[in-house]
Amino acid sequence: DGGITQSPKYLFRKEGQNVTLSCEQNLNHDAMYWYRQDPGQGLRLIYYSQIVNDFQKGDIAEGYSVSREKKESFPLTVTSAQKNPTAFYLCASSILFARLEGTDTQYFGPGTRLTVL
């Protein structure tokens, strides 16, 4: 059963802790993305990766870090430098240069809700 999995579904963090959110895909997609969603707002891009061992900052990368050691995996670490980390985090993936589809369609995981205690 192909898809994108994120874990955990709920995560609680104490002040000053780093936490890591998992994102795995078995769709053989090239690109992976992390978005942050705050209540009543759209999604904002944190980081993205188009190839293994390479990733780029998005619009709100401060206080976050990522790695892309395997094509299937793109974990996100929320560091203590992120001042307001409570949010819903969504991971997505897509083929690059999907000519048959006409566009690189992104598919999303179920999300992780992070709460700072």
Added chain:
Amino acid sequence: GNSVTQMEGPVTLSEEAFLTINCTYTATGYPSLFWYVQYPGEGLQLLLKATKADDKGSNKGFEATYRKETTSFHLEKGSVQVSDSAVYFCALTTDTGRRALTFGSGTRLQVQP
């Protein structure tokens, strides 16, 4: 830069009513346009998409037409159901650069029986 503007919600309708959610955009290059739907506590599901001007995306009774002249991609459904209650996001991507999605702020739809 790219931006997407959606009508603010919530939109409250009775079952079987006609739905329109407005979406307009600005983009550099030639964008592809998407509608995603989010049910409570879940991730986003692709609802429909259109990749070039005058294309019509459709799925589950929802439709949207890519209007380049008015830079719009309005979502419509002829007869909504209670199960359509969700948040709807309009988004775009371009075929160069980072290829990430630019989202509107979302429109909450509430359908009453």
